[in-house]
Amino acid sequence: MASAAPRAVETVSRAPRVLLGISGGIAAYKSADLVRRLIERGAEVRVVMTEAARAFITPLTLQALSGHPVRSELLDPEAEAGMDHIALARWADQVVIAPATADLIARLAHGLANDLLTTLVLATQAPLTLAPAMNHQMWAHPATQENIARLAARDVRLLGPDSGSQACGEVGSGRMVEPAEIAAVLLPGSGGGLQGVQVLMTVGPTREAIDPVRFIGNRSSGKMGYALAAALQQRGAQVTAVAGPTSIAPGPGLAPIAVESALEMEAEVMERVTDCQMFIAAAAVADYRPETSASAKIKKDADSIGLRLVRNPDILARVAALDKPPFTVGFAAETDQVEVHARAKLEAKRLSMIAANQVGSGEGGFESDRNALICLWREGRRELPMMPKPALAAALAALIEERYGAQIAG
Template sequence: MLTGKKITVGIAGGIAAYKAAELVSGLVKNGADVRVVMTASAREFIQPLTFSALSGNTVYTDMFDSSHRYGVTHIELAQNADLLVVAPATANIIAKAANGIADDLLSTIILAANIPVMICPAMNTVMYNNPVVQQNIEKLCQLGCRIVGPNSGILACGAKGPGRMSEPREILQAIKRFFAPDLAGVNILVSAGPTREPLDPVRYLTNRSSGKMGYNLARAAAERGGNVVLVSGPVNLPPPAGVELIKVETAEQMRRAMLDNFSAADIVLKAAAVADYRPKHAAGEKIKKNDDAVALQLVKNPDILAELGQLKKHQILVGFAAETGNIQEYARKKLEQKNLDMIVANNVSEEGAGFDVDTNIVTIIYRNGDMKKLPRMSKYAVAQSILDEVTAYRSERFGK
């Protein structure tokens, strides 16, 4: 599958550097031409000779080493390749990449890269959860980098939590998926963001949804080859590349757009936070302030997800449950009532999982009662994990 592909692997200085040996070996066994770049810190954990033997190529460590056969090493390694993979990617190299710092060979290669870049974070849990690190990861996502992992588990320092580098087989699978997208030709319908229900010409009812989860789902699905239609409420986000964007404002407008595109969809990811109620009457002119209390009469909006569940035939339908308590109980009830294939639940009152943040902590619940809890991850990484589960479920159910 990787025959003839040129892959540059960058190894930064963390204990997970030893895992990179298995990754390089796996890439070579799958036919890739691998060239390895190591930072000075990485060489404290594992020797370049290991990677030279595994890859069959020179290992690059010094930007000014004249013995390299390339005239401008960092340009050659950054541009004459099909993919740049950084594994492990420490907090330090992530910060450099996110902020344009180029003070060694690997950081210079990342800055000079005009090829796709895959980042595999690995660090202490507290470091990974640091808001600065999360902002840097989110910035790399916005710049187009693919993020793989991290996993959650016991780390070398004894801490337990997110920060453990994805296993080499998982990174290898992500690389294979990059070159042979697993959603190629699949029609995917995503909803994102809030809805706005007008009260008068200048006021409306809405919620705190930023749309980030839905937009990351649409982006990740498009990167994996899907034909993506994104129905979006009002958000302050750039549209993902390669996605058909349909802008809506009210719940009824979102309902109509989802129904119009539902029959052609193979996978539906209903991540929008649709307003449950709307004003019964919207004033034609601005409501003036006075000394009297104002009574606002509300009526229910249509339940879009339940309606889609009733119409479902060949589609895989995934719902989202943003709760503040009894998460699993409410999510399971919603899954059953709305005829979903799976539901993604999170506690929006939990730090790192609420509205308008760049991370999420979710539990994926299936119809058969199985659950998969994910650690705190960037919303892009969560999106990729959700799509991993959806594609596996679809393959099991339909053999696709």
């Protein structure tokens, strides 16, 4: 049976309705905090638990926090009298499952409806977000990754998992993202922690002229940069974008400063950088440019021509080296050893944070509608798995807000 197309969260005068699903993992103890965080942001929250989740946290706790009865039985004689699973599916503006265990992810990926929570997911048209939580070996298993890919292809949004120590005593990727971050991604317009923060960012490629009709460029489309700008605006930031040539339309409320070359981008950035609290270098700036650019079109007379290249300025490094630099976020597009090269760039340029991805092969990267990131800062890392770029941008914006807040507090 074909699944219903997700519907956008409606803009309504009532409180946003969030249906929280909880599956059976030790991270279920964090779900109580998530209920509180969502309510703080103005949401009405109802909770559905799997049978296994009840072994980790009691329904009474979640009922006291949410103010509504907690459901777990598909064939509850009292609730089913009103087709409760259908009523809840229609009630929700958003559905979030946190924690989402390997078992639940597998059942969702294959369209099973063998309990109340999985039945609700098939019955609802509301956007679905998963916060995976499991042992790192389970997360890395090919079966889990295949299931994640299936769900991502259906536009299911994935938040996390984080890396770190786990309840089993091992260390790796599989920790549930913290409730505050989940709530911030789900309800970005409510209590966004970047209210009034001035963000300067670069977007798209640069073109380095060879002659009036030819240039050196790259495959950057600007999709991720503009998606991130929109996500930051949703969190309250005031965004100024300096953008190279793209075919992507900027979002509403964003009037980019158009440039062509790296030198033009550098000039526009340095003119404005002292007025911002945050700088995000999302553009793919050409590392080199022709030493000279012909004033007229080069004719196709010779069998070969020489082109001498000179290095372009490193805009990101220059901003990070200021006496009082803003919170500085870099991007690294790598074809191999992604994390090694990104960590080296983070440390050499003394960045606040860097977001790295693999390009040149496989899914994601330049020109794609999807991507995955490894985010690094001096004392930590977080992986954002493959997902549509708007969803990835929302998750990255939440992480940027978190790290910016930590730097300000520290």
